Amino acid sequence: MTNGLTGIVAGQTSISSTNNGHLIYAGYPIEQLAKMQPNFETTMFLLWHLRLPQETELTELQQQLTHNMVLPANYLALLKQICREPEAPMSQLRTAVSLLEIISPADLTAEAIQAKVLIVITAIIRLHRGQSILTPLAKADYATNLLYLVTGKRPQPRQQLIENQVLLVHADHEFNASTFTARVTASTATDTYSCLTAAIAALKGPLHGGANEKVGLMLEELTTNKRPPVLYLKEKLKQGEKIMGFGHRIYKKSDPREKLLKKYAKELAQQTNHLDWYQTSIEIERYMWAQKHLIPNVDFYSATIYHCLGFKADEFTLLFAASRCAGWLAHIKEQRQQATLIRPSSEYIGPRHLQMMTYEANQ
Ligand code: ACO
8 A cells, every 4th residue: 555656557558658767658758759849739649649640630630729729609708707807727727628518518529629728728818817819820830829829929930849849748647646537537437528627626736737836936936036045945845845846756866858848948038038037946956956855847947938938827737738638638538448447445544343322322
């Protein structure tokens, strides 16, 4: 028995692996994929079909995605109600995804759901910022539309490339908490929206995807108030608090995703005059390694990237969801094919042999 299923192999998958500290998607190491500089459509296709796409398949996927980036008026009216307060965007996303069922009672295709989730995420951000919801660019990839639908501006080629790389590294991670949640839910033979709603609920937690928001808030506080990171960290660790963006259940020496993100964080920080975020991050990384032997995870440098791209801390986890949705959809499909209910056993540690008579006598 281990707490938190540490080290337990809970099922089989062909979608991704983290064996020996290397992250691979359907056989391809992410470093190799990153070198190809694929757009996110390639990553989606790989996760959903377990092979790389042909040129025509890629074009078709892109068309299907853009075609589906639309929400009907009745749904939009409800979304506006949900997003009246610019608070708790992940809770709003959770509710909004669960509501998607009202516009498509039967399960949509993975492509259509991925597209709808993106338009919902960008709509939540726009509504919070008091802006109108935009329609997607017709001939643009998913990453371009993600940035365009938020900012209203077509991103620079370098921003588009970096966003595609960010989406790539967040797309899947074998049996992480939200994906496992999606699989447990799918194993009951329920619908896709229910699986995604459950997955979003798990991703939102600060020990999982919600950590990137906390990293953003920490860096904002340190850079705005010019607080020395070491003093801040000493205080937090003394109080027994965890430092968000550090530590990982699987990776103990380095997180392969973080390595890719760190160089883009530096590049964007230099370009956008946010070097204070990057330099503060470097100081935190050094201290955490020296004091605790803890490594930065995917949520650490992604925070600086999102900040440099113009996002606010409470929007960061939405961006994570825009990518991980592809992984969830792949795992939901695979779990359905395996057609087995996930239902482990537990070790009972409560009392036994309590006498009802004793209870009644005390009433
Ligand atoms: N800050 C301070 N101490 C930490 C941190 C941290 N970020 N992470 C782990 N530790 C300490 C623990 O307190 C524990 O110390 P102890 O042995 O003295 O009790 C020890 O390191 C082992 O930590 P666990 O929590 O047992 O390790 P586990 O593998 O269960 O947890 C987790 C991994 C949940 C990610 C943890 O490192 C953590 O909470 N990190 C901060 C939140 C975070 O960044 N989450 C994002 C993870 S990546 C993702 O989900 C996309």
